[in-house]
Amino acid sequence: MFRDKIDLTGAVVFIAVMAILPVVFKNDYLIGVLTVAAIYAIWAVSWDLMSGLTGRENFGHALFIGAGAYTAGFLNTVWGFSGWWSIPAAMIVASLFAVLMGFPTLRLKGPYFALAMLSASVIMQRLMLIFWEYTGGEEGINGVEPLIDSQLSFYYFTLATLVIVTAGLLAVARSNWGLILRAIRGDEATCQAAGLDITFYKIASLVISGAIAGAGGAIYAHYQLQVSPALFEVVTSITVITMVYVGGMASIYGPVGGAILLVLLTELLRDFGEWRLMIYSVVLILILFFLPRGFIAPVWQRFKGSLGRSSS
Amino acid sequence: MIEILIQGAVSSAIYAMLAVGFTLIFGVARIINLAHGSFYALGAYGAYFLTSQGMPLVPAALLSILAVAAFGVVMERIFVRPMRTQSLLAVLMITLAVALAVEQGLFLTFGSEYRNVPALVSTKFTIAGVDVAGQRLLTLVAGVVLIGALWLFIQRTRMGSAILAISQDPVAAQYMGIPSDRIFALVMALSAGLAAAAGILAGPFLTVQPTMWLLPIIKAFAIVVVGGLGSIPGSILAALMLGYAETIVAYLISTSWTEIISVLATLLMLVFRPAGIFGKRAAF
Numbered sequence: 001m002f003r004d005k006i007d008l009t010g011a012v013v014f015i016a017v018m019a020i021l022p023v024v025f026k027n028d029y030l031i032g033v034l035t036v037a038a039i040y041a042i043w044a045v046s047w048d049l050m051s052g053l054t055g056r057e058n059f060g061h062a063l064f065i066g067a068g069a070y071t072a073g074f075l076n077t078v079w080g081f082s083g084w085w086s087i088p089a090a091m092i093v094a095s096l097f098a099v100l101m102g103f104p105t106l107r108l109k110g111p112y113f114a115l116a117m118l119s120a121s122v123i124m125q126r127l128m129l130i131f132w133e134y135t136g137g138e139e140g141i142n143g144v145e146p147l148i149d150s151q152l153s154f155y156y157f158t159l160a161t162l163v164i165v166t167a168g169l170l171a172v173a174r175s176n177w178g179l180i181l182r183a184i185r186g187d188e189a190t191c192q193a194a195g196l197d198i199t200f201y202k203i204a205s206l207v208i209s210g211a212i213a214g215a216g217g218a219i220y221a222h223y224q225l226q227v228s229p230a231l232f233e234v235v236t237s238i239t240v241i242t243m244v245y246v247g248g249m250a251s252i253y254g255p256v257g258g259a260i261l262l263v264l265l266t267e268l269l270r271d272f273g274e275w276r277l278m279i280y281s282v283v284l285i286l287i288l289f290f291l292p293r294g295f296i297a298p299v300w301q302r303f304k305g306s307l308g309r310s311s312s
Numbered sequence: 313m314i315e316i317l318i319q320g321a322v323s324s325a326i327y328a329m330l331a332v333g334f335t336l337i338f339g340v341a342r343i344i345n346l347a348h349g350s351f352y353a354l355g356a357y358g359a360y361f362l363t364s365q366g367m368p369l370v371p372a373a374l375l376s377i378l379a380v381a382a383f384g385v386v387m388e389r390i391f392v393r394p395m396r397t398q399s400l401l402a403v404l405m406i407t408l409a410v411a412l413a414v415e416q417g418l419f420l421t422f423g424s425e426y427r428n429v430p431a432l433v434s435t436k437f438t439i440a441g442v443d444v445a446g447q448r449l450l451t452l453v454a455g456v457v458l459i460g461a462l463w464l465f466i467q468r469t470r471m472g473s474a475i476l477a478i479s480q481d482p483v484a485a486q487y488m489g490i491p492s493d494r495i496f497a498l499v500m501a502l503s504a505g506l507a508a509a510a511g512i513l514a515g516p517f518l519t520v521q522p523t524m525w526l527l528p529i530i531k532a533f534a535i536v537v538v539g540g541l542g543s544i545p546g547s548i549l550a551a552l553m554l555g556y557a558e559t560i561v562a563y564l565i566s567t568s569w570t571e572i573i574s575v576l577a578t579l580l581m582l583v584f585r586p587a588g589i590f591g592k593r594a595a596f
Contacts, residue, residue, distance in 0.1 A: 057401050059408065104582040111344045112537070112586070114404055116578055119530045123575045126527075130568045234526060238412055241405075278416040284409040288402065289394070
């Protein structure tokens with residue numbers, strides 16, 4: 001699964017640092033920040049599988065995130081299911097949304113998929129506000145139970161989920177399947193001529209991507225202990241996309257770094273709270289212009305290259 | 313019944329003003345401009361800001377339209393043109409980022425409260441026993457006049473022929489010596505101005521706040537999908553359909569369900585006829 005020992009070492013060091021940080025600092029605030037970072041990282045890698053590899057950008061990842069979170073909220077508070085049902089249920093609901101959106105739009109070339117996803121997430125947010133009798137409107141659903149009482153254990157649960165998801169998606173991306181997705185990005189017509197059912201591959205990847213994002217949404221709901229319509233906002237999707245762009249598209253591990261970097265950066269810039277989204281949009285514009293290949297993944301590749309040279 | 317007829321016509325006029333510009337840019341430059349809704353928001357905020365500084369409404373409105381048109385040209389030059397050579401998705405991404413930056417700029421300058429754009433006409437008219445606010449009638453009339461003028465401009469002038477030529481075949485048009493970049497800037501200015509005008513006209517009876525760009529762009533996208541990407545008659549027809557469909561649903565069922573129509577229409581159209589009513593074929 002790992003191409004070489006350097007990648008493996010890097011992954012182990014990364015996981016170790018993420019696991020040890022809260023033990024060293026013993027700070028609830030830091031644990032909270034890291035938990036949020038890990039959840040954003042789950043969303044970012046799931047975006048990258050579909051959109052990074054195939055190049056069909058999804059402007060409404062918030063649809064899956066919100067769907068997962070609301071599924072968790074409804075199951076846990078309204079219908080009284082145990083919190084552990086949330087994640088599988090959220091994955092199923094988000095997959096259904098992925099099929100519903102993917103089937104009409106991914107058959108087509110052009111901007112339809114990107115824009116239909118954007119529209120659907122915005123309309124879902126509006127519906128959450130309009131049908132406030134059921135969804136709690138602006139307030140959302142409150143009183144979601146924590147999955148695990150100890151904050152530190154919940155952080156480790158989230159981190160473990162992130163590691164499993166990232167490892168799984170890396171395996172997919174480096175398998176035959178991932179190769180096909182990359183080929184679709186390169187030239188759809190050629191793939192079709194080679195006898196590949198590209199629509200199937202695209203929709204299936206969207207379903208995987210959506211299911212994982214939905215699971216992330218459910219985890220987020222159990223972390224925040226409430227669900228709000230703000231999850232469906234365009235801002236959520238843009239935040240995730242910015243993280244992927246910072247990390248480096250189609251690298252899978254890059255977006256994890258991008259997510260953690262941006263969440264930590266946001267915390268450092270807490271005093272400029274109002275400016276947060278402005279900073280995100282400016283970062284996105286700058287990255288698009290000056291670092292279209294991203295930041296984290298290319299830096300890692302260069303680092304690896306320099307190691308290789310010095311050791312040989 | 314009369315009420316549905318008039319309200320539907322008014323919302324159709326607003327939608328048409330937005331969608332025609334959106335589809336025109338697509339037709340000429342083959343780009344989807346997600347910052348199109350920002351033009352609408354900036355128009356409304358421009359009129360609000362200038363009138364709050366004591367400027368009379370008519371010059372404030374005209375100045376605001378000009379400023380937004382200029383913003384459209386500058387945005388195209390700085391952000392869109394370098395990306396056009398890369399890919400359609402790069403353009404989508406950069407215009408979305410610009411739209412968000414504009415939203416945040418408005419939020420940081422004016423805050424998130426609702427702002428009031430003064431109405432040009434404040435009298436009420438009674439048509440066949442139904443009271444209609446003058447501003448709504450003005451919006452309807454202005455929408456028809458502006459789109460009619462644009463149509464004449466495209467069909468009857470040399471510049472208009474150049475626009476048509478580029479949208480039919482960009483490469484051939486360039487070989488004929490049509491300066492495509494300049495025409496593109498012109499189209500950007502026209503569509504930005506039209507969207508700003510829609511924002512100023514609709515401002516008095518809609519909410520003016522930083523996130524107001526979002527729903528219009530989604531409606532415009534739905535209209536353009538139904539009408540066919542790049543087709544102006546198609547988008548006018550689809551604007552009428554969406555405007556009336558929303559009004560009828562609002563009157564007969566409930567306003568709650570109006571928002572979902574545009575997304576439903578988009579998805580159904582993409583399943584059954586992706587090229588749209590008047591589109592030649594799926595354009596990509």
